[in-house]
Amino acid sequence: MKNLIEVKNIKKNYGKKQAVKGISFNVEEDEILGLLGPNGSGKTTTIGMLLGLLKPTSGQIFINNLKLEENRIEILEMINFISPYIELPKKLTVKQNLYVYSKLYKVKNIKERIEYLSEKLRIGELLNSITGELSSGQKNRVSLAKALVNEPKVLLLDEPTASLDPEVGDFVRTFLEEYKKEKKISILLASHNMNEVTRLCKSVLMMKNGEIIDQGKPEDLITKHGRANLEEVFLKLSRSKSEFN
Amino acid sequence: MSLTRIYGLFLRHFYLITRSFPRILDLVYWPSIQITLWGFISNFFATHTTYYNNAVGVILTCAILYDFLFRTSIGFNMLFLEEIWSRNFTNLFIAPMRIGEILTSLVITALIRSLIGLVPAILLTSPLFGISILDLGIFLFFLFLSLYIFGITLGILVSSGLLRFGPSFENIAWSTMFLLAPFGCIYYPIETLPEIFQKIAYALPLVYIFEEARNILINQTVNIENVYYAFIWNAFYFSLSIALFYYSFNAAKNKGTLINMGE
Numbered sequence: 001m002k003n004l005i006e007v008k009n010i011k012k013n014y015g016k017k018q019a020v021k022g023i024s025f026n027v028e029e030d031e032i033l034g035l036l037g038p039n040g041s042g043k044t045t046t047i048g049m050l051l052g053l054l055k056p057t058s059g060q061i062f063i064n065n066l067k068l069e070e071n072r073i074e075i076l077e078m079i080n081f082i083s084p085y086i087e088l089p090k091k092l093t094v095k096q097n098l099y100v101y102s103k104l105y106k107v108k109n110i111k112e113r114i115e116y117l118s119e120k121l122r123i124g125e126l127l128n129s130i131t132g133e134l135s136s137g138q139k140n141r142v143s144l145a146k147a148l149v150n151e152p153k154v155l156l157l158d159e160p161t162a163s164l165d166p167e168v169g170d171f172v173r174t175f176l177e178e179y180k181k182e183k184k185i186s187i188l189l190a191s192h193n194m195n196e197v198t199r200l201c202k203s204v205l206m207m208k209n210g211e212i213i214d215q216g217k218p219e220d221l222i223t224k225h226g227r228a229n230l231e232e233v234f235l236k237l238s239r240s241k242s243e244f245n
Numbered sequence: 246m247s248l249t250r251i252y253g254l255f256l257r258h259f260y261l262i263t264r265s266f267p268r269i270l271d272l273v274y275w276p277s278i279q280i281t282l283w284g285f286i287s288n289f290f291a292t293h294t295t296y297y298n299n300a301v302g303v304i305l306t307c308a309i310l311y312d313f314l315f316r317t318s319i320g321f322n323m324l325f326l327e328e329i330w331s332r333n334f335t336n337l338f339i340a341p342m343r344i345g346e347i348l349t350s351l352v353i354t355a356l357i358r359s360l361i362g363l364v365p366a367i368l369l370t371s372p373l374f375g376i377s378i379l380d381l382g383i384f385l386f387f388l389f390l391s392l393y394i395f396g397i398t399l400g401i402l403v404s405s406g407l408l409r410f411g412p413s414f415e416n417i418a419w420s421t422m423f424l425l426a427p428f429g430c431i432y433y434p435i436e437t438l439p440e441i442f443q444k445i446a447y448a449l450p451l452v453y454i455f456e457e458a459r460n461i462l463i464n465q466t467v468n469i470e471n472v473y474y475a476f477i478w479n480a481f482y483f484s485l486s487i488a489l490f491y492y493s494f495n496a497a498k499n500k501g502t503l504i505n506m507g508e
Contacts, residue, residue: 048501054503100260
């Protein structure tokens with residue numbers, strides 16, 4: 001399988017503080033990689049560097065074989081991002097937001113693309129609603145539509161189901177599974193929901209203090225650490241690093 | 246440069262304005278109030294001083310010109326701040342937009358915002374005060390163009406600060422014009438300033454623009470040198486602002502401000 005994301009020994013320092021201490025990983029085509037770790041472990045910094053919002057202190061990032069540093073625009077055309085911490089303009093209607101972002105990503109056949117995503121994400125009846133007046137679940141699906149408007153090859157998800165009720169959360173997970181299978185895209189998923197990670201991810205990276213402290217398939221990590229589930233593995237790794245090095 | 250992306254970002258702000266009646270009202274309201282107020286002050290001075298006897302509309306014309314500058318600068322800052330307030334900043338900067346495309350789109354949108362406020366204000370001056378800013382003739386265009394470039398320049402400089410330092414720089418955004426206004430010689434000749442302040446004023450395009458507006462209206466002559474110097478200084482400050490914006494963007498990528506914007 002082809003690697004769509006290649007991260008080679010990236011480091012990020014803020015002054016004397018080392019936020020990311022030289023991590024490397026790959027994400028293959030048609031793969032969901034989980035990025036786990038306690039708050040402050042370097043997940044957001046890593047995602048920021050992949051999005052070109054942060055410049056690595058050293059190391060290299062390749063997306064679809066293009067070096068990020070030299071091909072920022074070309075790479076941004078083929079990736080997208082969703083996070084509960086960023087929002088779409090609240091005063092615009094859903095349709096206006098999707099239209100605006102379709103223009104920013106130079107989407108061809110905008111009408112058909114919005115219709116397709118509206119049907120898949122069940123937001124057809126929300127298109128003329130004001131974005132700021134939607135419920136959390138509805139906003140989440142609209143943000144996902146925005147993140148897919150450019151048919152990305154690489155999707156970066158930061159807590160995509162945080163604050164969603166179980167039904168909407170399940171809908172989003174099922175949608176992501178099916179969409180990834182259909183379009184063969186790569187997904188990097190940062191989440192604190194271990195059931196979600198176990199269900200969606202082929203493999204996971206465990207980060208702590210800016211380093212990758214373990215990685216592998218969820219079931220292999222559970223076996224390796226002798227725990228009942230991934231959440232227990234997470235707790236064990238988060239509380240003690242030296243044990244596993 | 247992609248026209249599609251420039252148009253896309255313009256649409257984002259166009260939709261925002263057209264969807265909200267209070268926003269349109271806000272754009273029209275303040276310039277009209279400002280012009281009406283200065284119109285009455287202008288009438289008062291015209292009947293009580295000899296300096297303005299030959300040109301009743303001097304103060305009012307300068308007020309209109311200054312308001313255009315103020316609206317352009319604030320308008321540009323507002324467009325940038327809207328993205329921070331709506332927590333859409335990250336979405337914008339992860340879209341495949343070049344800095345030049347973002348700036349071009351905001352420059353065009355800021356002009357339209359300013360004109361929405363300016364046109365009704367200009368239309369008010371004729372029936373209320375019997376004054377037409379068109380008395381400035383063809384040079385009105387050059388004066389407006391100069392003010393527009395300087396307003397945009399200030400907007401880009403403040404946006405650079407927002408990029409570099411984050412939302413805490415917001416207060417500066419509102420105060421820039423007030424800081425420069427005394428040196429702009431908007432309502433008085435440059436000789437009014439102390440000598441040291443005159444030196445500062447001569448290094449700004451504003452003084453040439455407002456001196457020339459008064460020159461045309463009071464002396465009925467045109468001093469092309471003023472227009473020329475205004476453009477020279479504008480070219481200098483505009484180039485500086487663009488360079489600073491790129492520098493701030495790179496500094497923000499090093500510092501992480503782009504990720505934390507809005508927090």
